[in-house]
Amino acid sequence: MPLSFYILAAVTVISALAAMSLRNLVHCALCLALSFLGMAGLFLHMNAGFVAFAQILVYVGAVAILIVFAILLTRSAEPARSPRASSLAFSIPLALVVGAILINAISSTNLPFSANPANAPTVRELGHALMTTHVIPLEVIGLLLTVALLGAIVIALPEQTSSAQKGAVKS
């Protein structure tokens, strides 16, 4: 494994650890974005340029921003005073169970391993595969996202009655 792999892996893991353990929520979100970037670098390392750029575009460009906005709009970014010790009794077994499931799934998967990264498919091949072999999952995901978008718009729409009340208060 070349040195660049170890650097990228270290960046990804350390920033992920920092995202879990830092006290300031905005710092956590920024570290998470750095970890996404490290992941994208690992994808690039495996010759998967399209996946890497899509990862940056979606995760750094949209998801990280969304997280940051959610933090800023819902609560103060100041670190909380007291750690909730009572939840430890619940969280440790949960983490163990999830970890066991993941380790079991990973170790039971037969991963074809080769020292040289395979020739990554070009964007053209990816597009053909998406529009022919995998067209139904693609359409279903598109439908799901459209429904989610419509739902968000319906929730965000101002309610008629409340706006009428506001007008009454103002006058």
Next chain:
Amino acid sequence: MTWNAETIFADLKREILALVSPDNQPVVSVLLSIAPLLAVFPTLFALTTILERKGLGRIQNRYGPNRVGPFGLLQPVADGLKTLFKETVQPRAADRVVFFLAPVFLVLPALLAFSVIPYGKYMVPLEMDAALLFFFAVGAGTELAVFMAGWASRNKYSLLGAMRAVAQMISYEIPLILCTVPVIMLSGTLSPVEIVENQNRYTAAIAHWNVFTPWGAAGFILFLIAAAAEANRSPFDLPEGESEIIAGYYIEYSGFKFALFFLGEYLGLFAMCGLGITLFLGGWTAPFDFLTFIPSYVWFFLKLLALISLFIWVRGTMPRVRMDQLMNFAWKFMLPMAVINIVAAAAWKFTPILGFKWAVSGVIILAGYISLAQGLTRKAHFSKRTYRFAT
């Protein structure tokens, strides 16, 4: 060997590469591709500041800078020296690490974006399969940098400015990407090099630029609007609205960090202009085939200067829009129009004769535009302005 104006830079690079040992050649080759980018675009930034201040001065009926050097041409040097020597003030409450990193992360994506644009026939710093996706992916990093700057300053105005900037950039990124889709569809590739090659054909001495088609013209206008908003240029410069929130997300930055913000903003604008030229204005190709004797990179930079001048002109003549107008425009007009443009491009692709192509594609765009404009203005009731907070 003979020196040809078209290939002079490529030849120069090859000559220098021949001087170093084969082991070092990959590294030197990369450095030789990076160094011109780092030299040319910050210099262009300096030239643009003087052009912009002079141009705005003319538009506003005043002289502009004319004290330093002949015609004030050395003004950028004086400005650069001033920002270098100024004290860098950092608010005590600021988040030190994030405050320091924000300007770096703002300039970095803009510089990375330059690496995939073809500047000339033999001048592409980095060729790759999904280069357009790379361009937009690195552009996405700017939003986080702007947020970092606004949040780390611990200033309510800068946080407000950052929120405005991020909301605006996310909203306009969608139409920006959607209006590049027709070009990608009809060229059948994500590589800027091939997109330019596709436009390098001539019929009756006129080039096949994408902007000379109905979907290309509509797409180019949409692209220019979205690019201005992405680069926080006037009339979409709400994030720094001086009259409302002082200077937005970089209020607390001073000295050279402030200059870095300025640099990042202009580099982002140049990268956007470069992409617009590549996608719609034929990249490095000449407009008429009898002008092809002028080297390709000259054409690219001429087009770049023309687009920059257009943005300066717009800045001097358009008033700033309001936040709700900005958002409504992005989601209710730009987004549907970009989607209609994709339909028009598909119609262009699948109709047979050239005249018929123009008719079908043009009718789709015009019908879409008219119905959108009618639908958006019918509900608007123009009445006397009411003030909520002032009397």
